[in-house]
Amino acid sequence: MVRYEVTIFHRILDILLLVCAWSIVLGIFLTASQHFNIQNNSTQVRVLLRSPQDKADNRSGVNKVSQDARIVRNSKLPNCLIIGFSKCGTLALRGFLSLHTDIVSPQREIRYFNVFYKRGLQWYRNQMPPSSEGQITLEKTPSYIMSAEALKRIYQFNSSIRLIIIVRDPITRLQSLHAHMFQGMPKSSKVPSFREWCGGRARTARVVRVADYAHPVGNVFKLFPRHQVLVLSEESLEQNPLRVMREAERFLGLKSSISKTDFVYNEPKGFYCFNTSSRKYPKIVKSVVLNEKTGCLGSGKGRKHPDIDNSLLKELVDIIRPYNERLFSMIGKRFKWKNFEAM
Numbered sequence: 442m443v444r445y446e447v448t449i450f451h452r453i454l455d456i457l458l459l460v461c462a463w464s465i466v467l468g469i470f471l472t473a474s475q476h477f478n479i480q481n482n483s484t485q486v487r488v489l490l491r492s493p494q495d496k497a498d499n500r501s502g503v504n505k506v507s508q509d510a511r512i513v514r515n516s517k518l519p520n521c522l523i524i525g526f527s528k529c530g531t532l533a534l535r536g537f538l539s540l541h542t543d544i545v546s547p548q549r550e551i552r553y554f555n556v557f558y559k560r561g562l563q564w565y566r567n568q569m570p571p572s573s574e575g576q577i578t579l580e581k582t583p584s585y586i587m588s589a590e591a592l593k594r595i596y597q598f599n600s601s602i603r604l605i606i607i608v609r610d611p612i613t614r615l616q617s618l619h620a621h622m623f624q625g626m627p628k629s630s631k632v633p634s635f636r637e638w639c640g641g642r643a644r645t646a647r648v649v650r651v652a653d654y655a656h657p658v659g660n661v662f663k664l665f666p667r668h669q670v671l672v673l674s675e676e677s678l679e680q681n682p683l684r685v686m687r688e689a690e691r692f693l694g695l696k697s698s699i700s701k702t703d704f705v706y707n708e709p710k711g712f713y714c715f716n717t718s719s720r721k722y723p724k725i726v727k728s729v730v731l732n733e734k735t736g737c738l739g740s741g742k743g744r745k746h747p748d749i750d751n752s753l754l755k756e757l758v759d760i761i762r763p764y765n766e767r768l769f770s771m772i773g774k775r776f777k778w779k780n781f782e783a784m
């Protein structure tokens with residue numbers, strides 16, 4: 442009886458050992474096949490980019506649709522951000538930079554660091570266009586600079602990221618904002634005049650919220666070293682986009698690839714627009730919302746600004762000038778702003 446029980450016990454032990462051994466073999470097999478699959482996938486992506494045409498297409502961002510779907514895995518998180526300021530030419534700046542063969546950029550403002558942060562980094566990455574090794578991924582959300590919290594998040598995300606800031610004559614920025622908020626509203630709606638909108642007795646506080654660049658730029662400099670931050674002006678971008686592109690290329694450590702034939706001055710629009718016959722134009726059409734026929738940014742850019750009477754102008758200059766001076770001493774350069782030069 443005892444012998445019989447011992448035999449049964451040995452049989453059960455044998456079965457258990459056999460099961461264990463099979464589990465180990467199966468485990469090894471599954472890990473190996475997974476590993477093989479990953480290797481295989483990345484090889485697939487690399488092989489896709491191997492032919493000279495593929496490489497050229499990918500560098501210029503002109504990927505065929507069928508390839509796009511597969512290369513999308515290759516999207517990278519941004520290593521350069523345009524963080525502000527709204528109404529200061531941020532779209533033109535991002536668009537013109539997208540002319541560079543080594544820069545890719547999503548079409549929309551992603552607002553990850555201030556609005557959609559909870560969606561996580563994988564979501565943020567998924568918003569980026571595909572890029573090849575060595576290309577810079579550039580995202581622009583002009584409201585980042587107005588949030589100290591967003592700036593901290595950017596620092597935590599990548600403390601060596603490159604940041605671009607663009608500013609503009611603050612009084613023109615006020616006019617631009619007014620036009621943005623009220624132009625195209627139905628005649629029946631009560632639109633405040635520019636003077637009313639600038640505020641009555643509470644004018645200073647109202648105006649300073651828009652016109653003080655020094656405070657938000659100071660928040661950037663509290664976190665990031667100066668050499669990682671480029672401050673540009675809308676006026677230079679508007680008058681000489683090529684010169685601004687050269688400055689940005691140097692800042693990003695890129696060889697110059699944007700040329701004067703990439704832009705054309707469009708008389709009716711009153712701005713430089715993309716040259717529709719440039720070989721880079723198909724890439725631009727994918728990354729910037731524009732009028733495809735003219736190559737100019739849409740009607741939301743270059744609106745007619747409200748007039749300012751002389752007494753209001755003088756008042757605004759007196760309020761704003763000290764803030765400009767703070768900005769200039771902080772960034773170590775001055776911008777010639779016509780509203781302030783004249784007074």
Ligand SMILES: Nc1ncnc2c1ncn2[C@@H]1O[C@H](COP(=O)(O)OS(=O)(=O)O)[C@@H](OP(=O)(O)O)[C@H]1O
Nearest residue numbers: 527528529530531532533617712713738742743744
């Ligand atoms: N090349 C070119 N084409 C069109 N517009 C140009 C260009 N360069 C600079 N700008 C100026 O850009 C201003 C809009 O700024 P943003 O793009 O930063 O606006 S936004 O915050 O994204 O809404 C816009 O302001 P408004 O003129 O007040 O509409 C333009 O003056």
